[in-house]
Amino acid sequence: MAILHHYAFCPHSRFVRLTMGEMGLEPEISEERPWAREEGFLRMNPSGTTPVFLENDIAIPGAGVIAEYLDETRGLGMNGRRLLPGDPAGRVEVRRLLEWFNSKFYDEVTGYLVTEKIIKRFSGEAPDAGAIRAARSNMRYHLRYIGFLCADRNWLAGDHMTYADLAAAAHLSCADYLGDVPWDEDELAKEWYARVKSRPAFRSLLADRVPGMTPPSHYADLDF
Amino acid sequence: MAILHHYAFCPHSRFVRLTMGEMGLEPEISEERPWAREEGFLRMNPSGTTPVFLENDIAIPGAGVIAEYLDETRGLGMNGRRLLPGDPAGRVEVRRLLEWFNSKFYDEVTGYLVTEKIIKRFSGEAPDAGAIRAARSNMRYHLRYIGFLCADRNWLAGDHMTYADLAAAAHLSCADYLGDVPWDEDELAKEWYARVKSRPAFRSLLADRVPGMTPPSHYADLDF
Numbered sequence: 001m002a003i004l005h006h007y008a009f010c011p012h013s014r015f016v017r018l019t020m021g022e023m024g025l026e027p028e029i030s031e032e033r034p035w036a037r038e039e040g041f042l043r044m045n046p047s048g049t050t051p052v053f054l055e056n057d058i059a060i061p062g063a064g065v066i067a068e069y070l071d072e073t074r075g076l077g078m079n080g081r082r083l084l085p086g087d088p089a090g091r092v093e094v095r096r097l098l099e100w101f102n103s104k105f106y107d108e109v110t111g112y113l114v115t116e117k118i119i120k121r122f123s124g125e126a127p128d129a130g131a132i133r134a135a136r137s138n139m140r141y142h143l144r145y146i147g148f149l150c151a152d153r154n155w156l157a158g159d160h161m162t163y164a165d166l167a168a169a170a171h172l173s174c175a176d177y178l179g180d181v182p183w184d185e186d187e188l189a190k191e192w193y194a195r196v197k198s199r200p201a202f203r204s205l206l207a208d209r210v211p212g213m214t215p216p217s218h219y220a221d222l223d224f
Numbered sequence: 225m226a227i228l229h230h231y232a233f234c235p236h237s238r239f240v241r242l243t244m245g246e247m248g249l250e251p252e253i254s255e256e257r258p259w260a261r262e263e264g265f266l267r268m269n270p271s272g273t274t275p276v277f278l279e280n281d282i283a284i285p286g287a288g289v290i291a292e293y294l295d296e297t298r299g300l301g302m303n304g305r306r307l308l309p310g311d312p313a314g315r316v317e318v319r320r321l322l323e324w325f326n327s328k329f330y331d332e333v334t335g336y337l338v339t340e341k342i343i344k345r346f347s348g349e350a351p352d353a354g355a356i357r358a359a360r361s362n363m364r365y366h367l368r369y370i371g372f373l374c375a376d377r378n379w380l381a382g383d384h385m386t387y388a389d390l391a392a393a394a395h396l397s398c399a400d401y402l403g404d405v406p407w408d409e410d411e412l413a414k415e416w417y418a419r420v421k422s423r424p425a426f427r428s429l430l431a432d433r434v435p436g437m438t439p440p441s442h443y444a445d446l447d448f
Binding site: 013068069095096100 | 270271283284285286288289293294296297312313315316318320323324327328369399
């Protein structure tokens with residue numbers, strides 16, 4: 001039995017849930033609290049971060065490693081809807097954007113927002129207002145970059161939906177839950193996000209809640 | 225003609241140089257100063273970071289994306305010495321460690337050391353002594369982790385040298401230039417590094433110098 005160890009508001013976990021939804025995979029789901037650094041979880045993934053996908057006794061840690069693993073083990077069975085394209089230039093562009101959102105966007109925006117506004121509620125530390133301000137400021141240029149990509153592409157990496165769209169949307173969905181995406185500043189980015197958000201794979205993400213924190217009314221509205 | 229855009233003391237660039245050396249590739253080399261944020265370089269890689277490998281009009285940015293690209297385009301021609309193994313579990317372990325060194329070790333150790341001690345010499349900012357202290361403290365547990373892996377493996381990811389060894393050694397070589405690797409604290413890690421350092425691909429790295437900064441005498445000594 002395959003198990004996905006995740007945290008509901010970890011953007012990297014959300015990316016893997018979206019990917020598995022698109023691939024029609026329904027692993028058992030185990031919720032982790034990465035800030036608790038529990039010993040069993042650390043043995044499975046010494047870096048202590050979510051997500052970890054466990055299959056055939058292999059613990060596969062991290063969004064990027066899981067994406068490559070799923071493409072290699074499931075990608076060719078997707079009847080041409082492969083989330084990592086087959087041609088070298090297409091693979092470079094998808095992996096470039098996957099890295100952009102999972103590393104750069106996370107380091108500059110969603111890592112701060114999720115840590116300061118959600119995780120610190122549970123770990124008992126005081127949120128750092130400066131980090132939240134920096135994240136909100138950085139968000140604007142990332143949103144413009146998404147709009148820039150959408151100006152002459154159907155999807156972020158080209159003609160088809162790929163890992164790049166799922167990663168960007170996964171991160172944005174966490175920030176959107178917190179009310180920190182200024183959608184009105186970029187119509188193209190907003191239109192693209194509405195398309196990704198309406199995928200069936202997105203439904204379970206939009207249903208998750210942080211106890212005591214209500215998302216803005218547009219969060220789960222598929223028409224914004 | 226293929227070109228590698230790199231910076232001599234960027235650990236991710238060093239990883240790609242080692243990889244290309246092991247693969248027998250000799251691209252044209254172009255030295256970048258990533259802190260200068262030059263427009264031509266940003267057009268090629270909007271994230272502004274080194275390395276970027278340019279081939280057949282495709283700009284391939286970042287250590288991880290370049291590693292996947294080279295494995296897919298050159299890996300099978302290495303007569304079994306493939307740096308990313310063919311079996312799923314082996315691929316997961318190499319990619320896990322590649323991510324460990326290129327992201328976690330960089331974020332916790334070499335990013336601080338290179339930025340504070342080298343890049344700030346050129347950008348004119350004052351080094352942050354706290355960041356350097358944090359990096360030195362974090363170095364110790366990473367060195368122990370390398371020793372732990374070497375205790376029952378020939379190389380970091382298993383029986384053969386892989387991307388994992390080249391990434392770890394690339395990062396360590398930058399810290400070692402700065403005298404910030406306490407080799408005496410882990411004999412197994414030291415013995416493993418001596419083996420990687422003696423590869424012919426390492427020679428050109430060991431010859432690079434930061435103007436005005438002399439490395440410790442053991443830096444380029446293949447026997448320590």
